[in-house]
Amino acid sequence: DAKTTQPNSMESNEEEPVHLPCNHSTISGTDYIHWYRQLPSQGPEYVIHGLTSNVNNRMASLAIAEDRKSSTLILHRATLRDAAVYYCILRIYGGSQGNLIFGKGTKLSVKP
């Protein structure tokens, strides 16, 4: 099981911020939260990951709830190129050697 819950789809307008939610109520203390995205007709690509603190990189920000049972991927200004399926994944420390377990993800549509 993926152990995360995400909405099936979301819509956004171009140049507006997007908040993609993820619930992971069974997360353990050492599980990392990873986000990948898959653009149409491409392989997945890494977006960001975190453990407890909020994280920022050039692609996005990751906001992690204080109890770690949920997180939100934030795209600060959506572009048409951000239209993709976004996967929230728990990487279980010490189990399965950190293998990625994908769920169905959230399909993000961006309108011009």
Added chain:
Amino acid sequence: DADVTQTPRNRITKTGKRIMLECSQTKGHDRMYWYRQDPGLGLRLIYYSFDVKDINKGEISDGYSVSRQAQAKFSLSLESAIPNQTALYFCATGGANPYNEQFFGPGTRLTVL
């Protein structure tokens, strides 16, 4: 040039045929992975390898085999292809730390008639 390449990119074959999908990487990573993706679903892990001498079964290894010919090469074989193996196949690599990001290839679309 791409860091992770897969050949072929598309393949149509018949039931019972033996098929090999190849993956090469220039990232110098020890860890390599094979995933399959069915329409509307996320990826599922078939096999993974942490170095040339290490091969491990993933979630859905039945009907598949792999070969790690070198650090840079990891092949997936379907010994006797069947229609429900029709899917998109992705190869990925990862660095020494298993919790770092994985880098994915462009995928191979396989159709078994």
